[in-house]
Amino acid sequence: MQAIDPARVAIYIRWSTDDQSEGTTLAVQQERCRHFLLSQGWICDESRIYIDDGYSGGNLERPALTRLRADVRRGAVECVVVYKIDRLSRSVVDIVDLVLKEWEGRCFVRSTTEEINTVTPAGKMFFYLLISFAEYERNLIRERTMSGKVKRAEQGFNPGFRPPFGFVRGPSPGTFAVVEDEAAVVREVFRAYVSGEGPAEIARSLGRAGTGRAWTALAVRRVLANPAYAGVLEYGRRSRAAMLARAEGAFPAIVDRALWEAAQALRRGRGVASPGAPPPRARPGPYLLSGLARCQCGAPMAGKGAGQHRYYCCARRRLAGKAACGARHVPAGDADAIIAAQVRTCLSSSGLESDLARAMDTLQASRRAQAEARNRRQLSALAARRRRLDADYRSGDLAAPLYTRELAAIAREEQEAQARLAHGDPKTTAAPTATDLWETLPIPRRRWLLQQITESVTLFRPATGPPSVTIAWHRDLPGAVAGVVSRLVGLEDHLS
Secondary structure, rough: OOOOOHHHEEEEEEEHHHHHHOOOOHHHHHHHHHHHHHHHOOOHHHHEEEEEEEEOOOOOOOOHHHHHHHHHOOOOOOEEEEEOHHHOOOHHHHHHHHHHHHHHOOOEEEEEEOOOOOOOOHHHHHHHHHHHHHHHHHHHHHHHHHHHHHHHHHHOOOOOOOOOEEEOOOOOOOOEOOOOOHHHHHHHHHHHHHHOOOHHHHHHHHHHHHHOOOOOOOHHHHHHHHHHHHHHHEOOOOOOOOOOOEEEOOOOOOOOOOHHHHHHHOOOOOOOHHHHHHHHOOOOOOOOOOOOEEEEEEEEEEEEEEOOOEEEEEHHHHHOOOOOOEEEEEEHHHHHHHHHHHHHHHHOOOOOHHHHHHHHHHHHOOOOOOOOOOHHEEEHHHHHHHHHHHHHHOOOOOHHHHHHHHHHHHHHHHHHHHHHHHHHHOOOOOOOOOOHHHHHHHHHHHHHHHHHHEEEEEEOOOOOOEEEEEEEEEOOHHHHHHHHHHHHHHHHHOOO
């Protein structure tokens, strides 16, 4: 072997939970590597010790190894000493690419427990044999580990994954506990979805409400598809592959089974969510009257966007041209404002405004009490979570980087819960009256309300002047409004 600069020798150490049964702790590896350097007459420079604590050998994406590879490329390291060759990687492909391609002619590798010499052909052959056995050992470990996890999941215990949003680790090993503040958000997601809102609209609403995390349409879809919220643990599903384990009742259910099944039916495009709620096809996004209002020719009006402008246009004219219908496009903002004004006028003149306002006052008072109780329960759960985290870290079951991240997340959640407790939830600080009820409802709920209290809505835009909106109200308007109140309040009570 060619001469090696004693000052350019590095030590690389890696340890993960897979190594617990082998006794190859960080301290053991470091001691053996130091003794090896001394036996070779090399310098043990503290700045040349690279440690990856808690990282698997399944790939090369590790912080310390990344720094070591950079130092090799710039010529600062000529030889790397490891306890065993599988400390670099347990993958044959990765270790061959690293040692025999990336480091070829730049850096040698020495093992304290194996005779490694990557210079001679015989040494390279022995090197291939060693890493082949290392990968075989890794595959055996993976198979045994997966078998144990599947069995644990079948028994209804956590097989080792991080609890989903809304849950934390329970007081007993392998169990789950509900974080009430997060559970309220989950219930809101399901409630909004079965009421007709789409994932993107739900994500925007949650973002405006300030739930403490960034929400996207994809995140909402994942919540809706996760059976954990109905109390079911599913483990091992990959894409469309068969599931390895399923256990009913492993999670404390956050939503009841009826609501869960209604959401799944909507996701599959079948059925409706609840009595009177709009069906799946009646979720038009930002257009309140799309498919609900009619043109004077009798055809439905459809929403259409043109840059920053939104319009309602006759579906017959859109398909067959001006010869089929001469109606002009109606600006959506103007039509929606006229609808809102007429709804308020109708409720006020019919004497139903006070009944609806009292019902909403009761609902908001209930929401405020529930929000305060959720915040207090969350603070208690976070305190218990902090104690468990400290215990896991002191016992050595939790790596330092993960402990720091989890501790910071708990601190943020505690601060947010305390702020909500002190200042109140913006969504529940003021009860809406009938006059501003319309603005508090999302577009799918406004559509649903119109469907309950009207017989028909007709849109027309004359050649000059503002659009014309004609509403035929429900023949039994008091009964229709009473049904609206009972459904709004009843649905909230059912999902709270």
